[in-house]
Amino acid sequence: MKKTHLMLTALGLVCALGSPLSVAGTPQEDQAVFQNYFKQRFPHVPIDDFKNGAYALDPVGRENWEAIEEFPPYEAAIDNGKTLWATPFANGKTYADCFPDGPGIAGKFPHWDKERGMVVTLPLLVNECRVANGEKPYGYFLGPLAEINAYMAFESRGQIINVEIPADDPRALAAYEKGKEFYFARRGQFNFSCAHCHMGNSGSTLRTEILSPALGHTTHFPVYRSKWGEIATLHRRYKGCNEQVRAKAFEGQSEEYRNLEYFMSYMDNGLELNGPGARK
Amino acid sequence: MKFPSISRRRAPALILGALAITAVGVASEMPKIDLTSGDPAAGKAIAMDRSKGNCIACHLIIGGESPGAIGPALIAMQTRYPTKEALAIQIWDATVKTPEAAMPPFGRHAILSQQELADVVAYVWTL
Incomplete structure (x- = not known):
């Protein structure tokens, strides 16, 4: 209860000062509050299970999902991605020349690139590798880029997410804060923030669909959604969410989505990467 | 400043969600709407229509198929709202009364026309 009291006090301060950023927690504090929120909301869900989204909450949905995973719908994407990975560019080089540590590197992303002063993601670097080798860039939402990333995600399974916000570059913290602001800001004609559905109402039902908890959302991309009938990237999912609340979507790999x-x-x-995933 | 109605469960969301509080648009008052013109049957159709009111997506309505559970059940409305106008204001923009409400501001954001809003009020008032 003491903790609750502290939080309410903080909220009171926010209202009083009218400047939430100045009283908001450090990223470490945010993370503890965020993760504890879901631990308390779903005390029966082991922390390791949040990577499975709504299936961590719904035994019937989980059974169906596990049956689907017997013959994963993303398998063809992994195979295609593996072929693309190994196919030389016109100049004879391959992706391995850009990524000397091999395809299983998703656990290092996203990360803050101090030299460029921006958040870099794996799909961004894959496309930049193509361009650097004289190839055309792929679209960021679906198709071959999602397939290469499906292969890389598969090779990265089991890695633990460990995103860092380097203390020696205030721009990294600023990017984090922008992502956080995006997450909690209402947007669109429907006036929803991401948090309205995936924090405050997670586990509840929109019609018959169970709203997945925000914790674990990034572990399993790219994802094959039955609704899409194909594999697509995290930024494709962001676009869909934005459009669903009748807001303007941003470009794939835009600063907004990278910061988010x-x-x-x-x-x-601390959660395990388990991409590519399969979802409804 | 007191927050008597904030449940323990929601408090962490609010602290992280503090930004959202400032992001709420400036509430505009509901214009004068002729609520007597509302047609309950038309309102029911809107309440069940995914591209319109879609009340059923979040609220249990007796007789409605596969309701969601995000908002309170729409039941005994005339004991919960003193007047049709009070109900209309809630549908116009729920954040006036409850700043953190998830419910879309159906009037303020023109998701429904004024006539559609009057129709929905007429229907929900019967529940």
């Missing part, structure tokens, strides 16, 4: 990915992945620190 930075914030959300930081909240997921």
Whole structure:
């Protein structure tokens, strides 16, 4: 109860000062509050199970999902991605020349690139590798880029999310704060924030659909959604969410979405990567 | 400043969600709407229509199929709202009364026209 009291006091301060950023917690404090929120909301869900989204809450949905995972719908994407990974560019080089540590590197992303002063993601670097080798960039939402990333995600399974916000560059913290602001800001004609559905109402039902908890959202991308009938990236999912609340979507790999990915992945620190995933 | 109605469960969301509080648009008052013109049957259709009111997505309505559970059940409305106008204001913009409400501001954001709003009020008032 003491903790609750502290939080309410903080909220009171926020209202009184009218400047939430100045009293908001450090990223470490945010992360503890965020993760504890879901631990308390769903005390029966082991922390390791949040990577499974709504299936961590719904035994019937989980049974169906596990049956689907017997013959994963994303398998063809992994195979195609593996082929693309190994196929040389016109100049004879391959992705391995850009990524000397191999394809299983998703656990290092997203990260803050101090030299560029921006959050970099794995799909961004894959496309930049293509361009650097004289190839055309792929679209950021679906298709071959999602397939290569499906292969890389598969090779990265089991890695633990460990996003860092380096203390020696205030721009990294600013990017995190922008991502957080995006997450909690209402948007669109429907006036929802991401948090309205995936924090405050997670586990509840929209019609018959169970709203998945925000904790764990970044672990399993790219994802094959039955609704899409194909595999697509995290930023494609962001676009869909934005459009669903009748808001303007941003471009794939836009600063807005990269910062959002930075914030959300930081909240997921400690969870295991289990992409590519399959969802309804 | 007191927050007597904030449940323990929601408090962490609010602290992280503090930004959202400032992001709420400036509430505009509901204009004068002729609520006597509302047609309950038309309102029911809107309440069940996914692209319109879609009340059923979040609220249990007796007789409605596969209701959601996000908002309170729409039941005994005339004991919960003193007047049709009070109910209309809630549907116009729920954040006036409850700043953190998830419910879309159906009037303020013009999700429904004024006539559609009057129709929905007429229907929900019967529940």
